[in-house]
Amino acid sequence: MISAAVPLSCAGGGDFSLIHFFLLSDNMASSEDSATEKLTAPDRVTPKGDTSIFNSMAFRGIAYQVLLAAFVILGGLYLYINVNANLERQGIATGWSFFNENAGFDIGESPIEYDSEDSYGFALWVGVLNTLRVAFVGIILATILGVFMGIARTSRNWLLSKVANVYVEICRNVPVVLHVLFWATVVRFLPHPKQAITPFDGAFLMNRGIVFPIPNEHPAYIWVGVAFVLGVIGAIFLGRWAQRWREMTGQYIPTFLWGCVIVIGLPLAAWLVQGAPLTWNVPALRGFNFQGGMALSPEYAALVVGVTVYTAAFIAEIVRAGIQSVPHGQIEAARALGLRPRFIMHYVTMPQALRVIVPPTASQYLSLTKNSSLGVLIGYPDLVNIGNTTLNQTGQAVEAIAIMMIVYLSISLAISTFMNLYNRLVAIKER
Amino acid sequence: MNEQQPADAAADPLGDETVIQLIDVNKWYGNFQALRDVNVSVKRGERVVVCGPSGSGKSTMIRCINRLEAHQKGQIIVDGIELTDNLKNIEAIRSEVGMVFQSFNLFPHMQVIDNLTLAPMLVRKMPKADAEAIAMKYLERVQIPEQAYKYPGQLSGGQQQRVAIARSLCMQPRIMLFDEPTSALDPEMIKEVLDVMVELADEGMTMMVVTHEMGFAKTVADTMIFMDDAEIVEIAKPDVFFTNPESERTQLFLNQILTH
C-alpha cells in the first residue's frame, strides 16, 4: 500500500521517502477506507476533507468585500463626523449657500462680463472658462509643436533630429512648475509699453502682455465660418465616397489633397464672393497702454507657453515612439505587394502608428488641462486660483476644494469619453 | 469505466483504490457547454490516455481535476476529497496532483533550481537544503542535472518540458496530469520527453495524459478515453480501442491521426 502510494520516492532511492510518507500520511488514512471497495461496486466514495464554510472561496470573497466596504463606509463616516465637529467649533458655515453671496473680489481677466458684485458661483464659473481657455489653446499648440518635434526626431536629417532631441530632453526633464514660473518671470521683466518689443509690425511684447492685430469684424466672416463648417463636412463625405468609389471601380482619389482644397477653398471662395473685406484692427499706444487688436495678459501668455512647451516634449516622444513602433517588416511587406508610398502611408503606417499614439496623447491632454491649474501660482484667474480665493474668504475649504475636483473630474471624464470613442473607431478589430 | 471493464478485473494488476472520480460533471463557458455528463474513474497506479479532436474538452476535463477550472455540476473526488470551492481542499488536492502543461510554463525569472524548490519550500515548508536535494534528484531523473543553474530561456523546448516534469515531481505528487506535453515541441525533442513519461509510468505513477502520441498510448496506457464534442465517447482498454473501437466517431478519429 505504501509502496504503491509513493512509487517514485522508492524508485528514486528512498532516502527521503520518510519525508514523503510523513507528508502524505493524512491522506493515506482516508484512501485506506476506499481501498476496501470492490472494483465492481458502485464507484461512489464518501468524500472526506474540510467542509468548513470559512474556508470556502465564496464565503471568503464576500467577507473580504464586506470588510473593505465597511472600512470605507465607517472611515468616511468617522471623517464626516470629525469635519462637522471641527467646523462647528471654528464657527465655519457648511453647505453651498455661499454660492449666491457676493464674491467681492475682482478678477484680472474674464471672457465674460464680471465684477466684484457678482456671486461666488459666478466667479467660479469665470474660473472654469479661464481654465478651458488655457487648456484649449494649450492643447492645440502642444499638438502642433509636439507632432512637429516628434516627426523631426525620426527625420533622416541628422541635424534636425538632434535639435528636436535636445528640445525634448531639456523640456521634459524640468518640472512644469519651473517652466511656468520661468515664463511668468520673463514676462514680468519685459519692457514697459512705451519700449515694447515689436516682433513684427503691429504686434507688441511688454510687461502688460502681448497685443497683436486681428481683422475687423465684418458680416462676411459669418459666411466664411459657415463655409468652413460645410467644407469640413464635405471633406468627410468625400473621404467616405472616395473609399466606396475605389472599392467599386478600383480608382484611387487623393482624398487628402481634395479634402484640403475643399476645407480651405470653400471659405476662401465665400470670402472672395463677398468682396474680400479685410481691414485690420491694429493695436496702438494710447497714453500708458495699448488699445485695439487682441490683447493677451502676461499671466495667460506665460501659462500657455509654459504648459505647451512642457507637454509638447511628451507628445513628441509619443509620436516618435508611435512612428517607430510600426515594424519595418510591415512597410517592406507593403512594398513587396507593390503598394505606392502614399498607399503605404495611408493604409499601413498611419493606422498602426495612430493606434499607439492616440491613447497616451489623450492622457497628455488631460495632464495639460490639470497643469493649467498652475495659474494659481502666477496670478492667472483659473478655477483653482478663484477657488483658492473663495476658500480663503469663506473658510469653506471642503466645499471649495470639492468644486475644483468635481470640475476637473468632469473635464477628464469628457476628454476620456471622447478618446474612448475615437479609440473604438481606430482600434484594429482583433479576433 | 465499470461498464467497459471485463469480468476478469480481479486479474488486473492495478490496485483497487479509486483516486480520481468524476461523476456527471458538467461545465459551461458562458453559454457554451465544454463538458457534458462526464464520468471517469481512475484507480491508483492506472495510466489513462485521453485523446480526441481539438476543442473537444480534454484540457477542460483535466484542468477541472486540480480546479484550474471550476465545474458547475456533478462531483469530482480526488484522493477521497471532493473538490468544492473550499480552499483547504483545493490546496490539499493541488499538492497531491502534479500538472504538466503544453507550454511548459516554467517561471522565466528564476533559475531551474529555484523553479524546482519554490513549491516544496513554500507549500510543504521544506528546509532549503532538503528541497534542493530533492530538486537535484529529480533533475538527475530527467537527465539534466547540469542545467540546474540556468534560466529556462536558455534551455531547449525538450529540456524545458523535462524541467517542468521535474518541478511537478518535486512536490511528490501521487497523481500526474499531462496536457499535451509534447505538442509544442520540435519532433526531435518529443522522444526525450516521452521517455521520461514512460519511465514514470513504469514506476507505477497514476497518470492522466492528454496526447496524440498514439505510440506512447499503446505502450503505457491501461485505459484509453476518447472525447468528442464535450462528451466522453468511449472508454476502453488500448488493445480494444485501437483494433476494434465501439464507436464510429472513435474509428474516424483514429483513421485520421494514424494515417498521418
Added chain:
Amino acid sequence: MNDTTPSAAANPRHTAPPPTERVAMLRWMRENLFNSPINSMITVIIALFLVFALPDFIQWALFQSVWSGDHEACRAATGACWAVVGEKHRPMLFGVYPYDQHWRLILALVIYLSVIAATMTPAFWKVKILMPLWIFNLIVTLILMWGGVLGLQPIETSQWGGLPLTMVLFTGTVVFGSPLAVLLALGRRSHLPGIKSICVVFIESLRGVPLITILFVAVNVFPLFLPEGLEFDKLLRVMAGMAIFFACYQAEVIRGGLQAVPRGQIEAAEALGLSYWQLMRRIVLPQALRICLPGLVNHIIAAFKNTSFVLIIGLFDILTATTAVMEDPVWRIFFVEAYLFVALIYFVFCFALSKYSQLVERWLGEGRRF
C-alpha cells in the same frame, strides 16, 4: 576611421582602399544632412540659425559672464551673472535651515546620493543588502536633519528647506506610494466586484484631478478630518498626499504589467499549490514589474518633478527657496541664471534616471539576469 587601414591591409581579400576620413565625412554628410532637397534646405536653415544664435549664446553664457563678485559687477557686464549662484547658493540649496548647521545637510545629501548610486549598481541588487542599506540611509539622514540626539541641535521640519526637503518629499512619495500602488493594482485586477470597483473609483478619481487640489486637501482639509487636539506635521501630510497621488498613477502602470504576465504562469503556480499571495509575490509581480519598468521609472521621475508643486502651499523646497531668494531687489534681475541653475539640478537627476532606466531595459532585453 584611420585604424581600419592596417587591418584591411592585413586581409588580402580587401583590395579596395578604405575610404579616407575626408571622403567618409563627406559621404556621412551627404547621407545624413543632404539626402533630399527638403533635407538640404532644413539643414541650411538650422545651420544658419545656429551660426547666428550659438556664438551670441556662448558669449553670454561663458566669455562675457561674471562668475564671482557682487551685483555691481554683474550689472556692468553684458553676459550672464553666474555670481548670483555663488552668492545665493546656500539659501537656494538649503532654505531657511540654520546657516551654521548646513554641514549636516551636506553630509546627509552625500550619504543619500551614495546610497542611490549603490542602489543603481547591479552588484547590490539583493534584498539582504538593499534593505539594511536603505534603512540605515533613512535613519541617518533623518537624524542628521532632525537632530535632537547625539548632541545635534534639534531642528523643526518647518525649518527644513531646499534640496534636502525636495529629496525628503521625493523619497517619502516613492517609499510610501509604491506598496500602495501594488495593492491598488492588485485590487483593480481582483475578480471580486466589490474590491475591484472601490479600487477603480479611487484610482480614477485621483487621476482625474490636479495634484494641487490634493495638496490643498492635505493642507486645508486633512486637519479637519482629525479629532480635536490631534495634529499631524504639515510635511508629513503633504508627503502622504503626494504618495497617494503617485500610487494611483503607478497602479495603472503596474496593472499593465500584470496583464502582460501570461496566464499560464499563474496556472502553473496554482497547480503547484501556491496561495494567492505566494504566487503574486514570487511569480507574478517580479515578472510584471520587469515588464513595466520603463513606465515605473517615468512616474518616479514625474514624482521628483512633482515635488516642485509644494511651492504653491508654501513648503520650502529648492524651487520655493530660489523664488524667495530671487525677491532680493538687488539680485532679482538675474532670475534667469538662478532658475537655470535649479533647472540644471532637476535636469541632471531626471535625465540620469531616464538614461539609467534605458540601460537596465537593454540589460533585461539582452537576457542579463540579476
